[in-house]
Amino acid sequence: MVNRSLLALVGALVVASAVVLRVTPESLLPEPERPFRWQASAPARLGGLSYPRNATGADSVTATIDAPPRRLVSQASSTDEFLYSIVPPERVVGVSDVAYMERISNVLELVRQYQPIVALDTERILRADPDVVLSPAEMRLDVPALLRAAGVPVYRAQTMFPTLESVEAQIRVIGYLAGEDARAEEEAGRFHEVVRLAGARKPSGTPAPRVMGFGGVYSYGSETLFHDILRVLGAENVAATHGFIGYDRVTDEHIVRWNPEWIVAGADRGHVEDVRARLMAHPAIGATTAARLGQIVVLENHVFLPLSPFAAELVEALADTLYGPA
Structure with missing residues (x-):
């Protein structure tokens, strides 16, 4: 469980970051990250099947997961959908804001039923007590950095896929992170068969x-x-x-x-x-x-x-x- 002093520290760091951004001359601030800057590089690298498990994400940082995760947080609509395709829905305790958007969400019924948090800010994510957080590769560095400083494993996930094969591969990556390898293999097989049959039409x-x-x-x-x-x-x-x-x-x-x-x-x-x-x-x-x-x-x-x-x-x-x- 996350202790109160740690939450207070993270809150203070968030406030301090905002102050720095307001008072620092623009010329001294770091250049904004380019969207999807890691998409063409740093492919996922996974360790063995036993625990602790190690997975190196799109930012070349390794997340270590000590035991099969029971509480998972996603910060992007893409990873929301990967998780809900593989993991029992009650284990998804945080999702992107898109998950609750009626006009576009593929997981709306599930989030309405299980009420995961919207995982936008660090303090809210820490209060959800996640075992692992899936953060999109294109997200700003501050939230993942604060979560890692608090001891939470953060995996920076690819969210842009140029091929159907890369989607199928990512199903297995998310299954590895969630400790649901068998369910991921089943979903990957279903996905592959849909594509195969359509390709013969x-x-x-x-x-x-x-x-x-x-x-x-x-x-x-x-x-x-x-x-x-x-x-x-x-x-x-x-x-x-x-x-x-x-x-x-x-x-x-x-x-x-x-x-x-x-x-x-x-x-x-x-x-x-x-x-x-x-x-x-x-x-x-x-x-x-x-x-x-x-x-x-x-x-x-x-x-x-x-x-x-x-x-x-x-x-x-x-x-x-x-x-x-x-």
């Missing part, structure tokens, strides 16, 4: 459907999960074909020149038809083959956006869209 000899993913002002190039899903399904990602890498801003000129046969976008729950109508009214989108053929597909964001085992739903939804229901 394209009729033999048919041309690759030309697809553009649309995220409002950006599209999905190579090195994105959306691109890899299209690859597995035997479809062409027109953004990647034209040189987009990662998540890149897309212009009206791009859309007209690429002239996709399918456009896939996301919408919050209950707003699918509103978004589809706006896309149809968009001058550049309205000029595409996708609009002419009525092939503008809007999926709810809890299906369209996950970077987690829930991406299996997007794989199946896109296979159904492009090739008809199985």
Whole structure:
């Protein structure tokens, strides 16, 4: 259990950090961290299966877990979804704020039932008495550093996955951290089978459907999960074909020149038809083959956006869209 003096110390450190940021000249402050700065490096490194277990995360820092964890905290929507796919829900005692957002959450019913804390600040996390905290690689360093100073194992987790294979691998990593190796292997097998079956859906000899993913002002190039899903399904990602890498801003000129046969976008729950109508009214989108053929597909964001085992739903939804229901 966390003692009161430790909580007081952490609280004082948080206040002191805020004061320093207010009074220090901007030129003397450290440069902000770049988002996802560790994504392309420092792959997960796991130790043996016996305890204590050691896992080195995206920041190259090793978290040591002394015994099978009973209380787990997640600080990102991606790791929320990995945990709830593997771990009994009562053991998840902290989640991201996204978990409680009705418009997008995949775990809303579970968090409403079990009421984990929203794990945004250090003191609240410590009061939840976690055995391990899963913190996203892109999060600022201060909260993980304070938790580590308090003796809490913190694993900095990857939350951006460029391939379905990397999602499957992360299922096993989270299972190792949670002490649920068998359940993780079962979930990884389920995920793999969904992908395998979807990849066999394209009729033999048919041309690759030309697809553009649309995220409002950006599209999905190579090195994105959306691109890899299209690859597995035997479809062409027109953004990647034209040189987009990662998540890149897309212009009206791009859309007209690429002239996709399918456009896939996301919408919050209950707003699918509103978004589809706006896309149809968009001058550049309205000029595409996708609009002419009525092939503008809007999926709810809890299906369209996950970077987690829930991406299996997007794989199946896109296979159904492009090739008809199985």
